[in-house]
Amino acid sequence: MTSPFVDAFAEYGPGAQAVLPGSGQAWLDQARRAQLDAFVHDGLPGPRNEAWKYTALRALAQRAFQSGDGGALTREVDPEILQLRGVDGPRLVFVHGVFRPDLSHLDKLADGLSLQPLSQALVNDAEPLRFLLTRGWDRPADAFARLNAALAGDGMVLRVAEGMRIDAPVHLVHVGTPTENDLAWHARNLVELGEAASLHLVEHHVGTAAHRNLSTQMGDIVLRANAELEWTVLQEAGEGAVLMRREGLRLEAGAKARLHALELGGGTVRHELEAELRGNGARLDTRGVFVPCARQHLETRLDIRHMAKNTSSDALWRGVADQRGRGVFHGAITVAEGADGADAALSNKNLLLSPHAEIDTQPVLEIYADEVMASHGATVGQLDETALFYLRSRGLSVKQARTLLTAAFCRAALTDMDGSSLREDLEARIQARLPGDETAA
């Protein structure tokens, strides 16, 4: 499947691979080469590929990207944009997928927390990462995962030792900035929480300004028995950026994970979360908000698999689409045979604010066990007229009333978040993103 997009990777990919951290190790070189070959062979998924039904890649296929940024270490980044209220623990900053020691704080690590860039881990001792880094993807729908496996040389490697509770949140930042040529960069994050360990991870995607670069990011997160992860994702990529993220989350017996995700920035953004509840009693809560405006295309795909007994999952996602924005949500819950006692719920509510905006939502249930409680709901609509009327009768302007209700609608996804200062910061960021009031006039 040839296109300018694929051709550029076919031509420059092998050269970029040769200088990646960790190259020279036979198993890694081989895995990277195989994934690049597979990508070049199948190309990008077309519109008839069910997984890409609502995200067209035609325009992207016509663009050629330069692989890797040689100047990543010296790009100007205002440290101010890295700040989040209530997040003052260790910080790892990557610019265009390259670790920036000057912007990171790794000095006062808590006991039991091991945190280092992947580029370092590959040089020091790559062997423990072999299992995750040699994973291959065999479907053409996995084009960006293949690209990432072929070309990612840096990212975060985080481990929490057994039984350790890490209090200060770990702050991971990926920064994209404008460049001379269209640039493609990749990052790979690996997280493992030992038995009964706990951690708060704050993942932050930020753009210094509008740009048209492509980034692929893959994450593997493993929670051993009874581990607990509090996970916050704030996506504020630069306007126009193409961002393809995928995380694999594995929960062993009694493990608990809770995600709060804000999808605010970027041009074409797709986030896939593949969660496997593999141990008895594992629990996953996901909450999120996506707010596509202007010409943004924001897609969220959840694939939650209940594979053991008495597992539970709860998903609550809100979307607000305005102007020419398009929000896509796919939320699949699978209960495997034998996963008795599963309790799964998913809700996706959306507000459509403009005649040019679009929401496509697809909640999916696949149930193969009978001792199950599973439900999902999805709605697309507008603000409640009676609520608007009530607020106006209390003296608020149409604009104020609408803004207030829209913000409250989004905030529902953050209500159960711990740490009030970070939550307030996030709420303010949503508020700033929310449309003003073109429709009310």
Place this chain on the structure above:
Amino acid sequence: MTAERTDITATLRDNAEVAEALSRRYGAGFITDIETDSLPAGLNEDIVRALSALKEEPAWMTEWRLDAYRHWLTMPMPHWAKLKIAPIDFQAISYYAAPKNRPKSLDDVDPKLIEAYDKLGVPLHERARLAGVAVDAVFDSVSVGTTFRKELAEAGVIFCSMSEAIKEHPELVREYLGTVVPTGDNYFAALNSAVFSDGSFVFIPKGVRCPMELSTYFRINAGHTGQFERTLIIAEDGASVSYLEGCTAPMRDENQLHAAVVELVTLEKASIKYSTVQNWYPGDENGVGGIYNFVTKRGDCRGDDSKISWTQVETGSAVTWKYPSCVLRGDRSVGEFYSVALTNNMQQADTGTKMVHVGKDTRSKIISKGISAGRSSNAYRGLVKVEKGAEGARNYTQCDSLLIGKRCGAHTYPYMEVKNPSAIVEHEATTSKISDDQMFYCRSRGLDEENAVSMIVDGFCKQVFRELPMEFAVEAKKLLEVSLEGAVG
């Protein structure tokens, strides 16, 4: 959950009656021994021509079929649904099988045929009069007799077989055939367009409310045949009709193909209510044999204020793959879909609906109830699409699945695509098994397990059953009981 409650389920499984019911045979699985006149197996342009010639069709119809056939050749068999389907050899199917002694009127109908319909409970003769239902019975591939022809004619209603309609009302057929489901719409619709043998044609003229409920009974009888019927129902301005369709097939080891196309058209202020009770042979408990039921059903609400309502009770077929749909083109038009789909043993169903909102203030409602038992797989797949201009569109969807047994699957795949900010689209779905609390309550009131399950399932399906016409509601309820009893546990 307490151990005691688990015991109830276990008892259910071990119950001897249940075991007996499990092995109950398919009630409608008899073969009627009458001579049939069929075309040799195989499919090519000559077969299509021969079929058309056998039916004495005009040249435009033959050409229409050939166009569809040529288009079909260019299409691949779709595989996107979550279905396990043994490859179909389209060359091994006979595309036409007619009872040999072609009847001139109802009185000439082969008594064996009448007997067959009696066994099925089709109210063909006096029973029809009693029930007040006009029946068009399609046996294998041709329509054998239409009752109540005269009474309907007085009201101006045309109710006849498709072959007759092509001969006697070609202008109507030409105007409407293939306008809702184009010949190239999908693989099986293209195949049907090329080789459809018969079906029903209904035309309700302006302002007429059809005086009685119309009904068709389909039965596949001969081996190695496919049934490809084509139904076209047109309701002109202000007209209304309620149409019922029932299906059965005898037991056979090989998979038989049923690929029908149903097209509904409603003009201004017209309404069509289309009800189906489908009980094709589902195959045996190991999944041998059974009907492949691949049907394209679509209604087009062309006029303002028109309404199309689909109600289906699907208990049969080895594989059911169909999505009765509504295109809501007229302003304020209404689409409805009520469905009960039950799968047992190795049955697979992938069914649902599509509601496409084009006109302003259009409304649609979807109520789908899936029951899976045995090792079956039951999926709801639906699309609600609100186009840009569909100001004020409203949809409500509710899909519930009930699981009976450890090895079955129940799936829900709704798609919602909304392009208009004044639209309201809502979808809700739940999946669960019959709760132990419900069972315990019913048992404490003196019901045995079988009756308790049956009562709970009946309640589960009530929203759909109450949409069915009276006679069908009774039949559907019974059918469900029979199909289900065997599955408890």
